[in-house]
Amino acid sequence: MYQRTPSLPPKEMLPTMYDLPSENPEEPGLPDEFHLFQPELLRLTFRPSNYPAEQVFIASDLNLYYDPYHPQWYKRPDWFAALGVSRLYQGEELRLSYVIWQEEIVPFIAIELLSPGTEAEDLGRTVRGINQPPTKWEVYERILGIPYYLVFDRYSNQLQAFTLKSGKYQPLRLEKQQLWLEEVQLGLGLWAGNCQGIERLWLRWYGRDGNWMLTPTEQETQRAEQEAQRAERERQRVLELEALLARYQEQFGQLN
Numbered sequence: 001m002y003q004r005t006p007s008l009p010p011k012e013m014l015p016t017m018y019d020l021p022s023e024n025p026e027e028p029g030l031p032d033e034f035h036l037f038q039p040e041l042l043r044l045t046f047r048p049s050n051y052p053a054e055q056v057f058i059a060s061d062l063n064l065y066y067d068p069y070h071p072q073w074y075k076r077p078d079w080f081a082a083l084g085v086s087r088l089y090q091g092e093e094l095r096l097s098y099v100i101w102q103e104e105i106v107p108f109i110a111i112e113l114l115s116p117g118t119e120a121e122d123l124g125r126t127v128r129g130i131n132q133p134p135t136k137w138e139v140y141e142r143i144l145g146i147p148y149y150l151v152f153d154r155y156s157n158q159l160q161a162f163t164l165k166s167g168k169y170q171p172l173r174l175e176k177q178q179l180w181l182e183e184v185q186l187g188l189g190l191w192a193g194n195c196q197g198i199e200r201l202w203l204r205w206y207g208r209d210g211n212w213m214l215t216p217t218e219q220e221t222q223r224a225e226q227e228a229q230r231a232e233r234e235r236q237r238v239l240e241l242e243a244l245l246a247r248y249q250e251q252f253g254q255l256n
Contacts (some may be wrong), residue, residue, distance in 0.1 A: 016151055030173075032115070033196075034113065034154055035061070035113055035115070037076060037195055037196045037198065037202075038078075038079075038152075038154075038202060038203060038232055039060030039061070039078055039079040039113075040060075040111055041195050041202055041203070041204060041215070042060075042079050042111065042169075042203060042204070042205065043058045043060065043079070043179075044216065045204050045205040045212070045213035045214070045215060046058060046081060046184075046186065046205050046213075047082070047182035047186075047205075047213060048185060048186055048196070049185050049186075050184065050185055050206075051083055051084070051184070052085065053085070054081060054086065054087045055083070055084055055085065055086065056081065056082075056087060057081065057082045057084075057085045057086070057087055057095075057098070058079075058080075058081045059077075059079070059080055059098060060078060060080075061077075061078065062076065062077075062080075062095070062097060062098055063075075063076055063097040063098070064077060064080065064097070064098045064100070064107070064145055065074065065097060065098070065099045065100060065101075066100050066139055066144055067143070068101040069108045070133070073133045073134075073167070074097070075110065075136050075139050075140075076110065077107075077110045078111055078112050078113045079110070079111040079113075080098075080107040080109060080110040080111065080146075081105070081107060081108055081109050082098070082103070082105050082107045082108060083105075083108045083183075083184070084105055085103055087106045093246075100144065104154045104237075106144050106145060106146060107146050108146070108147055108148065108183070108184070109146065109147065109148040109149070109150065109181070110140055110146050110148075110149050111149075111150045111151070111152065111203070112136075112149075112150070112151050112152075112154070113152050113154065114151060114152065114153040114154070119153075121129070121136050121137070122136065122137075122151050123137075123151060123160075124136075124137030124141075124169070125238055137169070140169075141164070141167075141168065141169045142147040142167065145167070146164075147163060147164055147183075148161065148162070148163055148181065149161075149162045149163075149169060149186070150162070150179070150188065152203055154200075154201075157177075157190060158177075159174060159177050159179075159188075159189075159190060159203070161174060161179050176189070177189055177190045178190075178206075185207075185208060186205045186206070186207065186213070187205065187206045187207075187208075188203060188204070188205055188206075189203075189204065190202070190203065190204075190205055191203075191204035193210055
């Protein structure tokens with residue numbers, strides 16, 4: 001039965017992607033813009049100095065298969081990183097998924113970006129149903145034992161961090177919404193800046209010196225600015241030498 005007269009004006013009743021079902025009953029919807037931009041910023045700034053780039057695998061919204069006895073079960077972290085594993089599958093191909101029993105290396109960190117449809121599961125507030133796969137929290141904590149799990153709520157700009165202690169996730173106290181991870185010699189915090197033309201707080205990695213890790217584009221801009229400054233310093237030096245030479249010539253002319 002169709003509702004011919006909307007109870008609210010169309011703009012007020014317009015649903016979001018989280019309110020509408022998908023053609024695929026198991027697919028809640030494609031990632032929104034934030035779920036595209038934020039993982040990319042994390043990827044571009046995650047550069048552990050103690051691991052070569054070819055031994056760091058980073059993924060977002062990629063199926064993570066965790067149980068060889070139930071190969072159809074998977075979770076799809078918004079962002080995760082594995083250390084000591086080839087950047088390319090068997091050193092040759094881009095991955096279509098991350099299969100634990102093939103890789104044999106558990107992700108070092110997983111990050112979930114809260115959305116209205118996943119908040120309860122991301123924070124471990126859902127209960128596993130009968131004959132249902134384990135929850136995301138159970139997989140990250142109990143089955144895989146991912147050392148660090150972080151959850152970011154972009155609506156409240158709140159970052160929550162958990163680490164494994166005796167097989168259970170325990171909350172970590174954050175100073176100024178920042179977390180230092182000595183294992184990768186990087187920290188993660190909230191950066192106020194412009195990403196993809198959007199000014200807001202973003203999750204971003206920073207180095208031991210406290211400075212935010214630069215993206216390749218920012219690195220190129222920085223190099224260009226440094227080169228421009230070097231050229232300007234050289235120009236000023238030449239002008240000073242020319243002025244000094246002119247004074248000497250003037251003084252020499254007066255003596256003659």
